[in-house]
Amino acid sequence: MTLTASPGTTGRDTADLAVDLDGVVKRYGTVTAVDGINLSIRPGEVVALLGPNGAGKTTTVDMLLGLAQPTEGTVRVYGRKPHNAVALGLVSAVMQTGGLLKDYTVEETVKLTAVLFGKPPSVVGEALERAGIADIGKRLVGKCSGGQQQRLRFAMALLPDPELLILDEPTTGMDVGGRHDFWQAIRRDAAGGRTVIFATHYLEEADAYADRVVFVRRGQIVADGTASQVKALASGRTVRATLPGAVASELESIAGVDTAEIRGDTVYLHGRDTDDIARYLLNSTAARDLEITSRNLEEAFLTLTADDAGGSR
Numbered sequence: 232m233t234l235t236a237s238p239g240t241t242g243r244d245t246a247d248l249a250v251d252l253d254g255v256v257k258r259y260g261t262v263t264a265v266d267g268i269n270l271s272i273r274p275g276e277v278v279a280l281l282g283p284n285g286a287g288k289t290t291t292v293d294m295l296l297g298l299a300q301p302t303e304g305t306v307r308v309y310g311r312k313p314h315n316a317v318a319l320g321l322v323s324a325v326m327q328t329g330g331l332l333k334d335y336t337v338e339e340t341v342k343l344t345a346v347l348f349g350k351p352p353s354v355v356g357e358a359l360e361r362a363g364i365a366d367i368g369k370r371l372v373g374k375c376s377g378g379q380q381q382r383l384r385f386a387m388a389l390l391p392d393p394e395l396l397i398l399d400e401p402t403t404g405m406d407v408g409g410r411h412d413f414w415q416a417i418r419r420d421a422a423g424g425r426t427v428i429f430a431t432h433y434l435e436e437a438d439a440y441a442d443r444v445v446f447v448r449r450g451q452i453v454a455d456g457t458a459s460q461v462k463a464l465a466s467g468r469t470v471r472a473t474l475p476g477a478v479a480s481e482l483e484s485i486a487g488v489d490t491a492e493i494r495g496d497t498v499y500l501h502g503r504d505t506d507d508i509a510r511y512l513l514n515s516t517a518a519r520d521l522e523i524t525s526r527n528l529e530e531a532f533l534t535l536t537a538d539d540a541g542g543s544r
């Protein structure tokens with residue numbers, strides 16, 4: 232099955248890129264965590280790295296932060312080596328856990344971090360405001376919800392006023408309300424032009440909050456497009472039918488079929504005019520038990536990240 236969205240990176244001028252990964256491979260012993268990633272991100276883009284467990288998202292994020300070195304290829308953040316970009320305050324991160332002292336208040340935590348960054352106390356109020364937690368400045372960190380703690384980490388990451396903010400699965404374990412508030416704060420901030428890259432398992436987060444969605448699977452990018460391109464990828468409908476002995480190439484040559492997949496005696500034909508496809512199947516083949524369903528992002532995601540047993544990318 233062929234499913235791709237256009238990468239949108241043609242004609243790139245690497246000097247102006249926020250992030251440039253070129254032929255990046257990362258191996259841990261015999262494990263290839265990242266397997267040849269080329270990715271260019273322009274300043275101001277909000278990009279989701281979406282993929283299943285073990286796809287290589289965290290490894291990619293670690294390389295962007297200079298926490299891991301590529302085995303092959305180059306990683307550049309604003310034209311610099313990642314650790315230089317971090318040292319210059321061009322990039323900072325909101326990680327999933329750790330790093331908070333429960334007996335400090337929210338405001339004290341941000342103040343302390345500002346001191347560590349060598350920033351004046353005046354930056355504290357703005358960071359709290361931007362992260363949407365100015366109203367809970369006096370609350371003990373230990374009393375904050377998971378979502379509030381993540382917004383606190385966000386406030387801390389904002390202190391150097393980074394050009395690029397990186398978030399690694401930032402809302403894992405948060406309830407729906409907490410996730411919503413967290414993303415509202417991130418989006419409000421990103422509207423000012425900050426580049427944001429976030430790794431997530433949540434399809435709906437990628438769909439709702441990213442301008443661009445990069446699907447990663449087994450260390451490789453399998454689709455890369457704007458959120459609307461990804462939606463288009465996921466749009467259309469699927470005709471499912473029982474058709475023993477079907478041949479994929481013959482199914483794909485049926486008028487109106489974009490992609491075809493065979494699982495045992497069942498065929499899945501994806502296309503825009505599913506009525507025509509259904510008519511053809513009933514009139515010209517031995518297909519039976521037809522069913523037409525809408526395709527959603529979940530399904531596109533499963534297809535893109537499925538094992539090769541179900542078809543080929």
Ligand SMILES: Nc1ncnc2c1ncn2[C@@H]1O[C@H](COP(=O)(O)OP(=O)(O)OP(=O)(O)O)[C@@H](O)[C@H]1O
Nearest residue numbers: 259262263264282283284285286287288289290291
């Ligand atoms: N330090 C390491 N040593 C050995 N293998 C590692 C190491 N870090 C990651 N891996 C392996 O590399 C692969 C990619 O892992 P990575 O954490 O980047 O994936 P991920 O997409 O972030 O997954 P998750 O969503 O579960 O966090 C996995 O097979 C993982 O086990």
